[in-house]
Amino acid sequence: MELVDQALSGNRRALARLISQVENDGSLAAQTLAAIFARTGRARVVGVTGSPGTGKSTLVSELAKAYRGTGQTVGIVAVDPTSPFTGGAILGDRIRMRDLAGDPGVFIRSMATRGSLGGLARATADVVQILDATGYDIIFVETVGAGQSEVDIARTADTTIVVEAPGLGDEVQAIKAGILEIADVLVVNKADREGATNTVRALQAMLDLGAAPRAISHHGVSMSVPTQNGQHRDSALTELAWRPPILQTVALESKGIAKVIEAIAHHQAYLTESGEAQTRHRERIKSELEGILRETLLRHLMASLSSSDLNRMVERIAARELDPYTAAETLLAPRP
């Protein structure tokens, strides 16, 4: 694991190579993650999701610059919903990030969707862990917020920002209702455009309609909770469930960025003080563990089957002699 040592000691090329290895080889991922795991858990992970055209890549670039201005290091994992077959195509926006790429305190990684369902969410989580272990303070995970896998990826973040923009059409508005539920912070970007006030008002109305607050167990309950120093105090933050603030930005002109950074800090404090951080952490571990078990179990099974066994089964299903569930049962039955 020389590559791991090199990556952890700050060698960027080693880091890039390590990430590629982990992306491409499940068994290497296991080794690598095991090797670095003790060093993870320091980074704050911020998910940024939104429909195409909302300008989320620009927003992430601006947020990254702002964090860099305070001396913090930034990792960016951009998940592209493109090219499932070639694993290729990088969104045009990525290019805008090039000015950041010259900064040694910033590491940018684009991940193309490829391979099987679930594979991308796993790989993204692994890359976040590696950047965390390498010492990046803030890690952005940027996704297009329309699909189930993107939502699953957002779930791995501590704080999820949902980005909207004025005038993207009605259907987009409808989607918001769902995506709102994963939002910790709402940003209306391109707020200099016509219709921004309407977009803010629509989001406000949706929040009022009571998209259930995430930390529902704390709703309306004033609690005494231990702070990070172990002291107990009645915290105003935990008196109510978190209500996502709605902020306006014009990322292309660097406007409104400080407010977003403040909201992220605010939310992170809320997570810690409400105990929500712990709950989310455990949920995340559980689902990661399940994902690993699922893949490992299948790999073990496939290794124990001959490819002719498998092909014979496929042919029998194709001929409709056997349904897939019964076929699966047969493959799983202990052989004499």
Added chain:
Amino acid sequence: MELVDQALSGNRRALARLISQVENDGSLAAQTLAAIFARTGRARVVGVTGSPGTGKSTLVSELAKAYRGTGQTVGIVAVDPTSPFTGGAILGDRIRMRDLAGDPGVFIRSMATRGSLGGLARATADVVQILDATGYDIIFVETVGAGQSEVDIARTADTTIVVEAPGLGDEVQAIKAGILEIADVLVVNKADREGATNTVRALQAMLDLGAAPRAISHHGVSMSVPTQNGQHRDSALTELAWRPPILQTVALESKGIAKVIEAIAHHQAYLTESGEAQTRHRERIKSELEGILRETLLRHLMASLSSSDLNRMVERIAARELDPYTAAETLLAPRP
């Protein structure tokens, strides 16, 4: 399995109830699918995918009406990328389908994304099978084409239609490069809008740039293939790989629909005559079988573990004493 018999005999309420059961209960899905499997394989499955705002729901409604006009029955499975947490929210467009809903030859089902990664693709595939067994001639699977899971769902279709619309912004254009690769038929909807010609030209250019044709093995090769009647002939259809036609529609005004129907028929003929239908069918079976094995293996494992074993492991990971991969290995190790 009385419910299955009722559903198969044309009782719509039984069908709706059966689908809900299959969606919510994995073990019932197995039983049901096994019971109906022999009756599946007749329906043509058409995937329709596209960004929010392209009007794909309207297009699907119009296509459905056109098929109804020729006496064929139609199933529509609309996958909503909304509400992972409540499993709720139905897109506004669904409402437009209400006029179809009164027709006994049409069955519409909305599926919300919920549960784990992969769960939705599985549930969608199961529902398609049920509608197939019930005797629907054409089954539309409608998804928002931005995420990995949507792409996976599209893969289960015989023919995939990718819907675009003029003027949805640059980022959308970029996404097309990826989504193009799964397109069998391209439709520029809202073709009465400014910019439609540009959209068509852009798609044309992307196709020319050689987004690899799907049936790459047949590229440029003239083959003699058996037709459905078992006769051999040199088919013009198989002389080249399939090139997705680019069609223009104004679905809201029912314009251009006949051409789309024709393209679907054309593509289905191509699939059969080129042998591509067989290849895709086997790939689909393989991936379905893998999905079932993955879930079944995890379910068996979870049943064999005590919840305190699992929680203890989660706590050790949370304390960073153990990485998730080593934890998985420990859980999978044979116990004495």
